Amino acid sequence: FQTISSRFFPHPLIQTDAILNLDEDVFLSTEEVDFAFKVWQSYPERIVGYPARSHYWDETKSSWSYTSKWTNQYSIVLTEAAFYHRYYNYLYTHYLRDLLHKTVDQSQNCEDILMNFLVSHVTKLPPIKVTQRKQFKENKTYPSLWNDPDHFIQRQVCVNTFSQIYGYMPLVRSHLRLDPVLYKDPVSNLRKRYRKLELEGIK
Template sequence: MAAGGSPDAALNFGDGAVLPYSPAKVKAAPRGRTSSWSSLLLLLLGRTRKLAKVRLLLAAGVLLVLVLLASQVGPLMGWNHQPSLSASSPSRDGYMVLINTWRRNSLLKKAVAHYASCPKTDAIHVVWSENDPPPESLKTYLRNIIMSRSRNSHKPKLQFDLNEEDNLNNRFKPINGLTNDAIFSVDDDLLVPCSTLEFAFTVWQTTPDTMVGFVPRMHWLDEQKNGVVYYKYGGWWSVWWTGTYSMVLSKAAFFHQKYLDMYTYKMPSTIHDYVTRERNCEDIAMSLLVANVTQAPPIWVKGKIHEIGSYGISSLAGHNKRRNNCLNDFISLYSAVPLVSTNIKAVDAREEWFW
């Protein structure tokens, strides 16, 4: 071949014949096994690049759909993804744990010890409705356990909210001197892991007017008699089966402290009297109150909660019948059913393998 490999160069095939150089003939000439593998490799690389482009386009399409869905979840749920509380508000720093207890000091000790260990717990209030005040030995024990279990330099403040009578309305009495708007209401026999509790708190911060909790329930249309619609109280299994709920119970839920005042001073006294007489349904009354204010559903947060008690009001005979009755009696006091049902659940994606 002539220097530089110009088109005027010649090819010598070894038999003395000299032919003019032809790029087309060079490409068409057999190149052996090595050349065949190279061609195959180039073909595979080309197809791989095409597949990568297709997958990239599909991923972009899926991402776009997720973004569009996320933009719609807020309006459907009544969420405000731009928190209404200012970044400097102390309400964004933590929450107060409001524990309802009655003659179960062993469970109360476990509950206080657990929630004192949660980093965002700013204060712990115990709703005490027994005839005798809490013994000093119990107070001392709980204060010591808070000092030892809390992982913060600022230790949660412990306070007993004393009541003269045993009444379930006591758990929603207003509390003076709160430094945070967020209240986590919980029974003394329920423990929510700290990481799960903090996730629920972040959900509540996006929509501080809404109840955010772990125990969902539903009101189902039952029947209609003489123009009056009756509803049936749906327990956990109906929620599990359908994925639909309209309430989260205050036995494990976040809500704004303003609802304590509204429950005590704004809600009809007939509901207070009903709860006092029946010794039941204060949680349904609170759900109706919040729904009536927000005109939106609550938010059910997925998370494991641990029951450490062996009995309670829900274990008594006839419990579901009483719940049905009070649900319909309470609804009759409103001009329309304030409860809003939903199928949406808040899930911490960091705890999910697939989402």
């Protein structure tokens, strides 16, 4: 039986420590994939990837809120384009409480947020956002859920439900973003390993 959480099933055919999780509507260049993998090799206990989101405490509602606005901080790296260690697939499938799985399966949403909760709970560390081209590219031939208000509201609910089940908020905020070395330095492009990332414009 396939569920939305099946993407994190610890399939025995997966032999590499690193897993690159990609949604079908995401376009990454080979340089973006290569650079993210190099970063992950230095931080294999973290989620390393591109699209980032954040959470914050809303005093007016006395609850946690989830935001997709571009800011200087984040606490979630979406698994639509991210590297992480395969061990987290095992923890996600066999370690998490049934109520957490039930929340994801019933909503058909939030599996990426739950994975971030899990990794931050284990490591007590935030994920790592890496540099990307000026505009994250998605395949517009597929209908996007990110523009659906109900989808966003559901993710707000998930953040609060997950924190209640965990008994605290495990997500950790970060301001760190890792960029290729020399990407802004006025040196010959021949010396730069990730030339296209700079040429296409880094936000």
